[in-house]
Amino acid sequence: MEKYLERLSELYPSIAAASTEVINLQAILNLPKGTEHFLTDIHGEYEAFSHVLKNGSGSVKRKIDDVFANTMSARDKQTLATLIYYPREKIERIKKEEPNMDDWYKIMLYRLIEISKGAASKYTRSKVRKALPKDFAYVIEELITEKQGMMDKESYYASIISTIIRIGRAEEFIVALCELIQRLTVDHLHIVGDIYDRGPGPHIIMDKLMEHHSIDIQWGNHDVLWMGAAAGQKCCIANVIRICARYGNLDILEDGYGINLLPLATFSWKKYAKDPCECFKLKGQGEERPQETELNMKMHKAISIIQFKVEGQISQEYPEFGFERRNFLHLIDYNEGEITIDGEEYSLLDDYFPTIDPENPYALSEEEEHIMNRLVSAFQNCEKLQCHMRFLLNKGSLFKIYNSNLLYHGCVPLDEEGNFKSVVVDGKRYKGRALYEILESYVRKGFFAVDQREKELGKNLMWYIWQGENSPLFAKDKMATFERYFLAEEELHKEKKNPYYNFLENEAVMNKILTEFGLSTERSHIINGHIPVKTKNGENPIKCNGKVLVIDGGFSKAYQKETGIAGYTLIYNSYGLILAAHEPFESTEAAIEKEKDIHSDSVIVKRVVSRKTVGDTDVGKELRERIEDLEALLAAYRSGTIIEKV
Template sequence: MKNMENRYLDRLSDLYPTIAAASTEIINLQAILNLPKGTEHFLTDVHGEDEAFSHVLRNGSGAVRSKIEDVFGNTMSVKDKKALATLIYYPKAKMEQVKRTESNMDDWYRVNLYRLIEVSKRAASKYTRSKVRKSLPKDFSYVIEELITEKAEVSDKESYYNEIISTIIRIGRAEEFIAAISELIQRLVVDHLHIVGDIYDRGPGPHLIMDKLLKYHSVDIQWGNHDVVWMGAAAGQLGCIANVIRICARYGNLDIIEDGYGINLLPLATFAMRMYKDDPCTCFKLKGTDRPESDEMQMNLRIHKAISIIQFKVEGQIIERQKGFHLENRALLHKIDYQKGTINLEGKEYKLLDTNFPTIDPKNPYKLTSEEDEIMDRLVHAFVGCEKLQEHMRFLLAKGGLYKVYNNNLLYHGCVPLDAKGNLKEVEIFGKKYRGKALYDVLESYVRKGFFALDPKEREDGKDTMWYIWLHPDSPLFGKNKMATFERYFLAEKETHVEKKNPYYALLENETVVDNIMIEFGLDPKEDTHIVNGHVPVKRKDGESPIKCNGKVMVIDGGFSRAYQKETGIAGYTLVYNSYGLLLVAHEPFESTEAAIKKENDIHSETVVVTRVNERRLVGDTDAGRKLKEQIKDLEWLLASYRNGQIIEKL
């Protein structure tokens, strides 16, 4: 043990080779501990709505407007504040618009440069100079640092700053500088971003959202069930691939697969057009779109039906292969009477709305035809071989997981499976029983095995686990008794469509249950702790509140997805956790980026204070602060070792 300690100290002395170096770092870290904590931004269930997501990211759920208000208060008109906010969100596009009407651009540049510098000073004030320096855009780092840093040694500060700004304008770099400083403000107002699941499906731009997240300065992601099904597809799991294509077809978003990821769907389209040529496919109409009928739409309907039938077949095969999943009741094709056009479910016979099944062999309904088999084989190679998709999935694996505990908040997408009494439900995974945190941990380990395991059986089990997470009643990311995809397509009877939620959702106002969940994940419910999750849209128009259990739980899926906004009455909730407390922000539907620039329309948002602290929270009160305190302790140990001669300075 003593030898290990000496080796650790020796390694530490490589980083801090002298008493002076160790002392300086202790002072620096101690100073950081006393700065205000950075602002955290929580978003969930963005579901491919790229424009709305991008705007909320740019405005920090009102954080930029708040900074403008702090700086200018009543000294600037509401109109000018809106114009300045729009400039910060969309600097290049806004300047192009201004140039069409503004006669004296030099004056406009000068006024807005001064305004932006003041806002950036305020945004930078809670960080160390070192951290701000690392955030500065490369091309203008020195100049921006000069402008936002007070210079005590300069006697005529006004003249000094005027000269810098005049030079920027004179040499024709004002627009580039404004864009750079606007992006710096966006970067500084949010210190860390949490995505609490479901980046994918329904909306048209999940791949664009992923591209933005890849470049974001600080982010973590809690996987949603729609993310995990894409992960399974990228790993080559047949059920996941079929589900991904079916959902894209259902929402008229096959472009995501073909154009966004460059995956060829022509063999599937050719097959679908031939097999269902004279089939109106009325059960497979698109959802969430009012686009007129067209040849492309007709093809989409047929692809939708073809891939749905393939999905039901391959899912039946998975259920047969993975008997431990206990999903026998969800293999339905063998329960169809193909002559009568009916299906028997739980002892009751139902008439099917569609009885045209040219690819199903009633004697072996789950067997793919040779052509379907070839199509799926090609799709597996395409998904696994798609470089961009694999890059996005590697990012999800690197930055994500099924849950996260961060600064006394427990983040997960769906639920913690419970029994009817509110106890943690015991769930069998590959022959062993798990519940609560252990269930989350084992499922996450199998997701990673699906990508990285060397043992072929473990890798296949990992892939199948991603499909399990997508739709199993005991999956913490699904949390319903069934995924009624077949019933919704083929049966008119609404009672067959019902997906009963796990008792978790009915028990969210039960403080004992919520406290037990927090304890299970290592949190103390007596402290200011919260659970943040999404997954089930909060129907605000029906009077439902996202704040549960006296503020201990926040369900922040408010319907970013346009397909859900009629049900929810809003366009998404976000959370902002800054040094003053926790704020819940409710957003109205986002019109468009074009309208935001042209009309200077921000998303109209309402902010509710969930908690407000008596004393402003500092870095020292956070998880990062705890790590810094450990570093200080180690450095003080190193310092003592230098002074007592145990370690020799490396001069």
């Protein structure tokens, strides 16, 4: 302890310094708790994600209402909110309509300053100062800091604002204030999995997340799939390309990450020249030209066949994964165009397989082997992709405990009786929290392990996490990819969910999960994504009397017909938990031009009796520990054990 206090004394070399820090930390404990924002299952929908990030799931509007209440019309409040979300774009449109911009600048500056004061009031001056934009830090601090005892405050502030307008800096100053409000309105962002796949902009979302001031990420199975691809795992690479092809998003790979797909395109066009590839139509097609669509469909089929082959190879190498039952190529009668599954014969919807050797169906052809080797090299050597994956590794995990809430993407695997399911990983059995921890350790080993066996197992476990029956992130008995492409029988398409989802309203089981992760069964919540909540069918995202919140409501456009909405998000502020259900986002253009926000119906899940403070949070716990250490240092100074460095 004395050595630790000696080190601490280097930071606080005197009684005065240590005492000042204790006073500061004690004051912070009594500030209101910062607002947390939870998003999940974004699935590449960049525009909707960006808008929800800007509006803080309604937090910005609530701040405007708090500040201006009934003193401003609803229309003016909406205009102000749109300005805060898109300051540069909104100013450009206002300039075309407004005859006297100086007056408009003055009104908006006063309004934005008032909102900035409100947003900054729950933070220390030091924290606000760190959030201030560099170019205007001093001026903004002057404007949002109350000057007690000043005789002519109004004249002082008016003089600053007039000068800003006169010297032509009003527009940049407005942008700076709007960005400050966005930053201060939400203190911390949680992404509860699945940034990748389906939508067109996961790479843009990743760039945006890397700029965020305070964030954590719980990996989803789609994120781990991309992590496996970046690590060079062939099954993951094939799945990533197949999904991009299926949703018409190969641009993500080619333009977003600079991965060369020309060898695959050339191979696909040659091998499937006479094949219409009808079973491989694209989902959510845009305005592609017919020839481009035809090529995408051929690439879609080519990479799917390659996927089935490499998955067959790895499943034989790792029988403990349980994937051998998902291999179908050896069950096909290539002459008759039929397949036998569990003793039943089925006709294939597509029986053209020019690249499969019936005698050795899981072997890649020489061309396929060449393509896959080039793709492995491309994924492993893509600087931007590797940068994004390092960010996921740095900020991410399979689960997170934060302010007494348990965050994970999928489920805690259970058996039919509601007990934790035991899963074999590398010859040992794990369940509950231990299963999460061992799988996370292997994800990291897949990137960083020195031992090659451990590294290879880590890479292959990322593929298992993507679609394994007992994977906590997949949470289904199978991924029916082959059946959906090649078989008409819908009963074969069904994917049975893990029993976990049958127990979401069972308080005893949910309490068992909270206890397993070391949380209070009275004050804690499980925050969950992954399985879309079908709101249009009357399903409620609030489960188990508010103990469990399933906040995947269909951010992805591909799910919105199924869910009836465009996603749930969650806000946890000093007053409690607020769940927002969002309608579909039209476009950024409509949000600016028509001032159309995402309409959200908010439901208060839990309202606290007394407003939560920093002292009630995990940060508060850390601050108390620091206060204890500093008080021990003060005692050491006063007893003479440690000498002040004055």
